[in-house]
Amino acid sequence: MDALDFFPHKSKETQDDDDEDDDNDNDIHHHQTLDFHVDTSLDLLTKNTGGNRPVEENDALETMDEKRFVALVTELHQVNAENQRLRELIDQMNNNSNAVRMQLIKITQKQHNLRKNGVDGEKEEMVPRSFLDIGVAEKDEASQQPSEEKLRESKSVVDLMHRCKGNEKDVEDKLDCGRESSKARMEGDQELSNKVPKLDQNSETLSMIKKARVSVRARSDSTMIADGCQWRKYGQKMAKGNPCPRAYYRCTMSTGCPVRKQVQRCAEDRSVLITTYEGQHNHPLPPTAQAMASTTSAAASMLLSGSMPSSDGLINPTILENASLPCSQNMATLSASAPFPTITLDLTQNPTNSSHHQRDPHNQLSLLSPLLAQKFMSVPKLFGHSLCDQTKLAGLHESQGMDAAAPSFSNSLNAATAAITADPNFTAALVAAITSVMGSSHSNTSGTSNTTGDHHCNNNA
DNA sequence: CGCGTTTGACCCGCGC
DNA sequence: GCGCGGGTCAAACGCG
Numbered sequence: 500m501d502a503l504d505f506f507p508h509k510s511k512e513t514q515d516d517d518d519e520d521d522d523n524d525n526d527i528h529h530h531q532t533l534d535f536h537v538d539t540s541l542d543l544l545t546k547n548t549g550g551n552r553p554v555e556e557n558d559a560l561e562t563m564d565e566k567r568f569v570a571l572v573t574e575l576h577q578v579n580a581e582n583q584r585l586r587e588l589i590d591q592m593n594n595n596s597n598a599v600r601m602q603l604i605k606i607t608q609k610q611h612n613l614r615k616n617g618v619d620g621e622k623e624e625m626v627p628r629s630f631l632d633i634g635v636a637e638k639d640e641a642s643q644q645p646s647e648e649k650l651r652e653s654k655s656v657v658d659l660m661h662r663c664k665g666n667e668k669d670v671e672d673k674l675d676c677g678r679e680s681s682k683a684r685m686e687g688d689q690e691l692s693n694k695v696p697k698l699d700q701n702s703e704t705l706s707m708i709k710k711a712r713v714s715v716r717a718r719s720d721s722t723m724i725a726d727g728c729q730w731r732k733y734g735q736k737m738a739k740g741n742p743c744p745r746a747y748y749r750c751t752m753s754t755g756c757p758v759r760k761q762v763q764r765c766a767e768d769r770s771v772l773i774t775t776y777e778g779q780h781n782h783p784l785p786p787t788a789q790a791m792a793s794t795t796s797a798a799a800s801m802l803l804s805g806s807m808p809s810s811d812g813l814i815n816p817t818i819l820e821n822a823s824l825p826c827s828q829n830m831a832t833l834s835a836s837a838p839f840p841t842i843t844l845d846l847t848q849n850p851t852n853s854s855h856h857q858r859d860p861h862n863q864l865s866l867l868s869p870l871l872a873q874k875f876m877s878v879p880k881l882f883g884h885s886l887c888d889q890t891k892l893a894g895l896h897e898s899q900g901m902d903a904a905a906p907s908f909s910n911s912l913n914a915a916t917a918a919i920t921a922d923p924n925f926t927a928a929l930v931a932a933i934t935s936v937m938g939s940s941h942s943n944t945s946g947t948s949n950t951t952g953d954h955h956c957n958n959n960a
Numbered sequence: 961c962g963c964g965t966t967t968g969a970c971c972c973g974c975g976c
Numbered sequence: 977g978c979g980c981g982g983g984t985c986a987a988a989c990g991c992g
Contacts (some may be wrong), residue, residue: 732965734984747983751964761983 712777713795714843716765719772723762726774727788728752730760741766753782771847798842 717724723746730748738745743764750758757778765771776795784792 731963733986735966736982736984739981745982759983 712775712841713798714773714775714841715791715795715846716771716773716843717846718770720770721772722746723748724772724774725787726791727785728758728780728792738763743769750780752780752784752788756781768847775841794844798844 715724723730728750729752731751732746733749734747735744736747741763743766745761745763748760748762750756750760758780759777761773761775761777763773763775765773779796780792
């Protein structure tokens with residue numbers, strides 16, 4: 500108890516009874532007990548910064564600072580751990596989405612085989628549904644498919660993914676080779692022409708994916724909407740039935756990127772710019788391009804999921820309704836009559852009724868992403884792929900920098916982190932944050948003529 | 961000089 | 977087989 504007695508000298512009785520040595524011992528003991536409770540390092544600090552303050556007061560303040568520091572360090576560790584956990588989540592989601600994609604390819608391949616073998620169309624109709632709503636479809640499939648086979652299938656998905664990725668590359672190489680060596684074919688290159696028919700149904704599916712198109716209608720005064728990508732114009736043609744020429748662009752962000760787009764003004768409404776995207780990027784995209792690429796990719800995936808060869812050979816017109824897209828009836832339409840399966844996203848009818856956005860292509864795009872991303876999030880497993888692509892932007896941000904958009908991006912990232920920790924709907928929060936980045940980025944850049952978007956997209960007049 | 965655009969020629973698929 | 981239309985190529989051109 501003496502150790503806690505900060506005023507031993509007030510106890511006259513004990514003081515009188517003790518001799519001088521005892522008194523000294525008592526003082527020593529008193530300091531020893533203080534040292535026992537107070538960190539010596541703090542003593543050193545208080546000695547250095549002592550000033551007129553009593554030592555005890557300084558100790559208390561420094562203890563508070565230290566506590567705050569420790570709390571901050573702890574918080575930092577927690578944030579780091581959370582960050583690590585999120586990265587693992589992202590990786591996991593990426594793997595899942597790839598697995599889903601490969602499952603789609605496998606299913607369509609299987610479907611194709613069934614069709615060749617003359618199986619009735621009843622089973623075939625399952626395919627789009629199983630892709631769009633995997634959770635439900637799995638239950639359905641469970642009753643129709645032996646669980647052992649299903650298990651084996653799911654186990655081999657990752658392995659398949661890697662193998663098919665290789666195949667995909669081979670097929671693409673072959674296709675590109677076939678396209679680029681058309682002159683060689685003209686000269687009678689029999690070897691190559693023999694190769695092309697050998698492409699199996701898998702390549703048919705992949706070429707289907709390559710041919711799938713996503714058309715975006717948006718109001719814009721400029722020659723092209725700023726989607727964040729780098730494009731190089733390689734042709735222009737007068738299309739029949741439209742006085743406005745159609746321009747052909749190729750993605751130049753990576754050598755050999757298969758993505759192309761056509762830009763044409765609407766014949767009925769010249770203020771409407773119709774941009775048709777074809778193919779998928781084979782390279783990482785800048786944050787400004789993520790939303791558009793993801794949206795078109797998602798739309799293309801959705802389109803393909805519903806446009807796979809069915810018994811009647813037509814695109815299921817109710818696919819959008821099945822996909823629970825409330826916006827689909829007035830924002831997205833499918834075209835079965837076009838030479839290639841095409842989905843059109845109409846952004847000219849803005850449901851949020853923000854008329855001041857309508858003439859601004861940047862803001863138009865900033866509107867596009869949250870709207871479509873949120874709407875398409877109704878099919879979370881389907882769009883896992885695109886979402887995972889979007890999550891890559893963190894790395895891109897680190898490596899590429901964000902110029903003027905950096906502060907807003909940082910804020911959005913913080914907001915996203917907060918949202919993630921608070922909201923179990925991780926993907927939705929992430930999409931919201933990322934698309935808000937796009938929005939802020941565009942709004943930041945739209946004010947100046949030389950913008951980040953224009954750096955990436957040197958195509959605006 | 962390098963890079964992007966323009967533009968006429970060419971290729972290819974499809975319908976008649 | 978022929979013509980048409982969509983899509984691509986590549987030489988010429990312009991710009992910084």
